Amino acid sequence: MDVFLQLTVSGLSTGMIYALAAAGFVVIYKASDVINFAQGDLLLFGTYLVFFAVAQTGLPWSLGIVVTVLLAVAVALVIERLVLRPLIGEPVISMIMVTIGLSSVLRAAVNAIWGPAPRSFESFLPAGDVALGPVMLSTGRLLSIPIALAVLAALWLFFRHTRDGIAMRAIADDQQAALSMGISIPRVFGIAWGLAAASAAIGGIMLAGIVGVSPNVASIGLRVFPVVILGGLDSIRGAVIGGAIIGLLEVYTGGYVGRGLSLVVPYVVLVLVLMVRPYGLFGKEIIERV
Amino acid sequence: MPVLELRDLTLRFGGVTALAEFTMEVRTGELLALIGPNGAGKTSVLNCISGLYRAQEGTITLTGRDGRRHSLHRLPPHRIAALGVARTFQNIELFKHMTVLENLMLGRHVHMRGGVLSGGLYVGRQRRREIEHRRCVEEVIDFMNLEPLRSAEVGNLAYGNQRLVEMARALALDPAILLLDEPTAGMNAEEKESMARFILDVHEERGVTVVVIDHDIDVIMDISDRVIVLDFGREIAEGRPEEVRSDAAVIDAYLGRARGDVA
Numbered sequence: 001m002d003v004f005l006q007l008t009v010s011g012l013s014t015g016m017i018y019a020l021a022a023a024g025f026v027v028i029y030k031a032s033d034v035i036n037f038a039q040g041d042l043l044l045f046g047t048y049l050v051f052f053a054v055a056q057t058g059l060p061w062s063l064g065i066v067v068t069v070l071l072a073v074a075v076a077l078v079i080e081r082l083v084l085r086p087l088i089g090e091p092v093i094s095m096i097m098v099t100i101g102l103s104s105v106l107r108a109a110v111n112a113i114w115g116p117a118p119r120s121f122e123s124f125l126p127a128g129d130v131a132l133g134p135v136m137l138s139t140g141r142l143l144s145i146p147i148a149l150a151v152l153a154a155l156w157l158f159f160r161h162t163r164d165g166i167a168m169r170a171i172a173d174d175q176q177a178a179l180s181m182g183i184s185i186p187r188v189f190g191i192a193w194g195l196a197a198a199s200a201a202i203g204g205i206m207l208a209g210i211v212g213v214s215p216n217v218a219s220i221g222l223r224v225f226p227v228v229i230l231g232g233l234d235s236i237r238g239a240v241i242g243g244a245i246i247g248l249l250e251v252y253t254g255g256y257v258g259r260g261l262s263l264v265v266p267y268v269v270l271v272l273v274l275m276v277r278p279y280g281l282f283g284k285e286i287i288e289r290v
Numbered sequence: 291m292p293v294l295e296l297r298d299l300t301l302r303f304g305g306v307t308a309l310a311e312f313t314m315e316v317r318t319g320e321l322l323a324l325i326g327p328n329g330a331g332k333t334s335v336l337n338c339i340s341g342l343y344r345a346q347e348g349t350i351t352l353t354g355r356d357g358r359r360h361s362l363h364r365l366p367p368h369r370i371a372a373l374g375v376a377r378t379f380q381n382i383e384l385f386k387h388m389t390v391l392e393n394l395m396l397g398r399h400v401h402m403r404g405g406v407l408s409g410g411l412y413v414g415r416q417r418r419r420e421i422e423h424r425r426c427v428e429e430v431i432d433f434m435n436l437e438p439l440r441s442a443e444v445g446n447l448a449y450g451n452q453r454l455v456e457m458a459r460a461l462a463l464d465p466a467i468l469l470l471d472e473p474t475a476g477m478n479a480e481e482k483e484s485m486a487r488f489i490l491d492v493h494e495e496r497g498v499t500v501v502v503i504d505h506d507i508d509v510i511m512d513i514s515d516r517v518i519v520l521d522f523g524r525e526i527a528e529g530r531p532e533e534v535r536s537d538a539a540v541i542d543a544y545l546g547r548a549r550g551d552v553a
Binding site for chain 1: 340341342366367368369371372376377379383384385386387388392395396397399400402403459460463
């Protein structure tokens with residue numbers, strides 16, 4: 001029982017970090033139909049940015065987190081302005097190809113600036129364990145779950161209620177109509193990339209605390225894809241639930257079955273779910289009448 | 291005073307000239323019809339006005355809702371909409387996954403303020419503004435008889451109703467000028483009649499300046515104050531409907547060159 005609880009907390013905390021990165025992916029997909037292959041690398045970038053802000057610059061944690069998020073947003077806005085905006089109006093596939101290139105560039109940039117060796121530094125999440133009855137649970141992991149959920153809820157509210165969030169849904173639905181309603185596409189795409197980078201950076205900050213700062217984070221970033229495909233490409237709720245499912249499946253198979261299998265089982269489940277629900281758990285079914 | 295002035299507009303796509311030094315004035319409060327054979331350049335005129343096409347030469351000047359004059363020909367489409375130019379499209383462009391109400395609320399977009407942060411907080415001023423937008427949208431719903439459809443998803447509506455929703459959304463923008471691109475296309479006689487009535491109501495009761503393109507000559511002759519006839523990107527006739535109907539150049543354009551027996 002205590003093993004089960006520990007695995008659950010560990011799986012959920014990893015899952016919520018997946019969800020943060022995946023939510024950023026969903027925001028960009030919702031606004032522009034672009035599949036952002038660089039989303040996992042934004043997560044990687046976030047871990048190094050917080051390392052830079054806190055360990056290298058020596059800022060206190062509170063300030064370090066703010067600086068990290070702001071830097072990530074700034075980098076994303078520059079990327080959007082220089083790389084993606086010129087492609088507005090071009091076929092979506094060109095933008096998608098560009099994000100593949102972007103992924104390599106981000107990874108190379110991290111390598112060039114910080115080098116390939118793993119770095120270590122103290123987490124802002126408190127170390128140590130809390131006792132829940134006889135079970136010892138990691139405080140840091142336990143805390144990361146509500147923090148991630150709060151950020152995800154804020155994103156969800158943004159889509160539901162703000163002017164720009166609604167404009168984003170409108171652009172995804174019909175660009176020409178959105179233009180004729182006075183919606184500025186460059187502004188909305190900029191906001192989408194900024195938000196995607198911000199949520200990835202927050203995921204990166206927590207990841208830095210939980211698993212440390214190393215180029216291996218990029219492989220964790222790859223988990224964004226099973227998460228969003230499972231949850232549905234255009235659903236924030238789907239990203240949260242997909243993240244939780246993939247995170248839990250990994251640790252349960254790792255803990256109960258065997259270490260090697262934990263890398264495979266999430267994909268097996270993903271394939272099974274897609275057989276029943278081809279648009280993912282919460283994805284919008286697109287039915288075109290011709 | 292004209293609400294909209296197009297001067298010597300020339301629009302080319304490669305070697306094809308869609309508009310050739312086209313000049314047009316839209317007077318405040320009038321219902322102006324643009325007619326002409328297929329490919330005459332009617333939709334190009336609307337697309338130039340709303341910024342979807344950029345004319346290579348010429349100027350477009352709008353007297354906006356604020357009473358000031360604005361040059362439109364260098365502005366991006368969203369700025370033009372913000373100045374009070376609303377439109378509908380030949381192939382209905384609606385937010386198909388949203389409800390009628392949500393579509394109309396998006397029509398209020400240009401009137402909404404507030405950034406990413408303040409917009410999310412449903413308090414104080416923001417709340418009062420929201421109520422104001424709601425009231426305006428409800429009034430349009432009432433005006434267009436869309437009450438029974440307000441929470442229906444737009445993609446599921448009948449074709450004729452989608453056209454009405456598109457016009458209602460343009461009205462929610464509270465436009466200085468309303469551009470309608472073939473509002474009766476694909477409709478049966480009954481639907482056409484009801485659409486014509488709505489256009490007249492919009493024009494007469496709400497006092498909106500309207501530019502309408504349509505192929506249904508009977509509808510056009512019934513509702514418009516003034517008609518401009520285009521052919522090959524040029525104006526070939528202009529005047530009251532009955533004048534244009536008997537104009538020789540118009541008959542030629544529609545029926546091919548006549549030999550003596552048409553007068």
